[in-house]
Amino acid sequence: MIVCSCNVIVRRDIEAVIEEILAEDPYAVLTPGLLYHRLGRRGKCCGCFPHVSQILVEHGTYVRERLAAGAMPAPEDEAELERPTAA
Numbered sequence: 001m002i003v004c005s006c007n008v009i010v011r012r013d014i015e016a017v018i019e020e021i022l023a024e025d026p027y028a029v030l031t032p033g034l035l036y037h038r039l040g041r042r043g044k045c046c047g048c049f050p051h052v053s054q055i056l057v058e059h060g061t062y063v064r065e066r067l068a069a070g071a072m073p074a075p076e077d078e079a080e081l082e083r084p085t086a087a
Contacts, residue, residue, distance in 0.1 A: 003051055006044035013039065014052060015059045022063045023072065030056040 001011050017038045021028050028034075032052045036043055042080045043049060 003055065004041075004048040006048070007039075007041045009039065009041065010033075011055060014055050018056065018059045019072070021065055022060065022067060022081075026064055026067050030060045032056070 003009055003011050003014060015037060017035050018030060021030065021034070021038065032043065032046075032049045035052065035056065063072065
């Protein structure tokens with residue numbers, strides 16, 4: 001679902017950035033500005049910001065709960081998974 005029609009940002013883009021930010025720092029303060037910065041975009045009309053804020057709260061809470069339960073890998077765990085092997 002398109003959340004921001006000015007920048008053509010979909011809900012999954014927002015959720016992926018939330019997961020990335022919270023994997024780095026579970027205590028990060030999530031704001032639309034931080035999200036747009038990570039996406040390399042800027043708010044234009046900013047009419048989407050209330051909906052983006054709602055997604056930040058909903059998905060941010062979900063991700064933090066999963067991190068606390070150990071259900072999502074920490075960034076250092078992901079680095080080990082993605083490390084290339086010597087051939």
